[in-house]
Amino acid sequence: MKFYLVPVYITCLLLLIRFYRQWKRGLLSLSFSILFSAFILSASITLTFPPILDSLANFLGLDLGVQLAFFISIVTLFLLCKSILVRIRTNERKTASLARSISTINFKKEYLP
Amino acid sequence: MLFIIAAFNEEASINRVVTELTDAGQSVLVVNDGSTDKTAEILAKIGPPLYVATHPTNLGQGASLQTGLVCARLLNPDFVITFDADGQHSLTDALAMIAFMDKSPSLQTLLGSRFLGSTINMPWIRWLMLKIAIFYTRISSGLRITDTHNGLRVLRRSFYQKFNFTSPGMEHASEILDCIGLLKVSYAEFPVTITYNSYSLAKGQRSSQALSLFFRLIEEKL
Numbered sequence: 171m172k173f174y175l176v177p178v179y180i181t182c183l184l185l186l187i188r189f190y191r192q193w194k195r196g197l198l199s200l201s202f203s204i205l206f207s208a209f210i211l212s213a214s215i216t217l218t219f220p221p222i223l224d225s226l227a228n229f230l231g232l233d234l235g236v237q238l239a240f241f242i243s244i245v246t247l248f249l250l251c252k253s254i255l256v257r258i259r260t261n262e263r264k265t266a267s268l269a270r271s272i273s274t275i276n277f278k279k280e281y282l283p
Numbered sequence: 284m285l286f287i288i289a290a291f292n293e294e295a296s297i298n299r300v301v302t303e304l305t306d307a308g309q310s311v312l313v314v315n316d317g318s319t320d321k322t323a324e325i326l327a328k329i330g331p332p333l334y335v336a337t338h339p340t341n342l343g344q345g346a347s348l349q350t351g352l353v354c355a356r357l358l359n360p361d362f363v364i365t366f367d368a369d370g371q372h373s374l375t376d377a378l379a380m381i382a383f384m385d386k387s388p389s390l391q392t393l394l395g396s397r398f399l400g401s402t403i404n405m406p407w408i409r410w411l412m413l414k415i416a417i418f419y420t421r422i423s424s425g426l427r428i429t430d431t432h433n434g435l436r437v438l439r440r441s442f443y444q445k446f447n448f449t450s451p452g453m454e455h456a457s458e459i460l461d462c463i464g465l466l467k468v469s470y471a472e473f474p475v476t477i478t479y480n481s482y483s484l485a486k487g488q489r490s491s492q493a494l495s496l497f498f499r500l501i502e503e504k505l
Contacts, residue, residue: 262451263451266451269340269346273314276337277357278357281357281358
């Protein structure tokens with residue numbers, strides 16, 4: 171047992187609980203709560219058994235496990251940013267649509283009684 | 284026919300642009316895009332036959348044209364002409380375009396092109412930006428056109444009644460062309476003259492915004 175990893179495990183556990191709670195409260199989508207949880211679990215497993223990362227990296231044709239971790243981080247960040255961007259754009263379009271509806275209703279009232 | 288003008292804080296030019304059109308007997312619809320200056324007051328003073336639709340807040344030029352098209356569908360004119368509020372476009376060009384559309388009944392939309400026509404005082408950086416935009420739009424829409432971000436367009440009723448786009452900002456120009464390509468709408472280009480002055484350059488698309496517009500176009504495709 172690597173005792174120096176205990177705080178990391180506690181942090182991972184707290185994060186998993188947080189993701190679960192956020193999903194239950196509707197603050198996080200199911201797909202992203204699963205994705206984040208899988209990421210946290212993978213990170214904790216890799217920390218416990220570091221050779222896994224290097225074996226996986228070799229399997230994917232990468233030289234170092236660090237490169238794999240870097241690659242996964244970039245992909246995760248991209249997906250996260252894209253998801254947030256889609257939500258922002260959707261809300262932007264809904265707001266604009268609402269504002270345009272108001273102006274069209276006013277236009278009808280004024281010119282097409 | 285109905286001229287649609289999107290106006291955001293255009294107190295310096297809107298009176299001149301609109302009265303030139305109304306004095307020539309044209310119907311004009313101005314979409315006041317949440318202007319915070321005296322644009323609304325100036326439009327109220329001009330009065331009929333001017334139509335005004337007002338956005339409660341600034342939504343962007345694309346959103347203004349969408350509102351303009353929705354209102355145009357209610358008024359149902361034969362042609363809709365999109366026209367800039369900063370005085371870059373010429374009424375003579377617009378009337379020539381309508382005459383061309385009258386002679387070509389199969390044509391559903393006519394796009395103004397400054398590169399077939401002429402420009403006055405166009406900065407080289409604007410020329411470069413437009414050329415890049417043309418290259419991008421040719422790839423994305425598949426249309427062989429010479430000018431992508433020209434706001435002077437004539438749309439026939441059969442086209443504007445069924446036509447929708449969603450981009451709220453300046454990227455609407457590319458989306459309109461994408462729609463023309465997707466819907467296989469019959470189109471042509473017409474030479475027009477664009478006059479740049481210090482006011483229109485300050486009001487129009489800034490060079491520094493080109494990059495964000497490019498990223499937004501890429502983002503829409505992702």
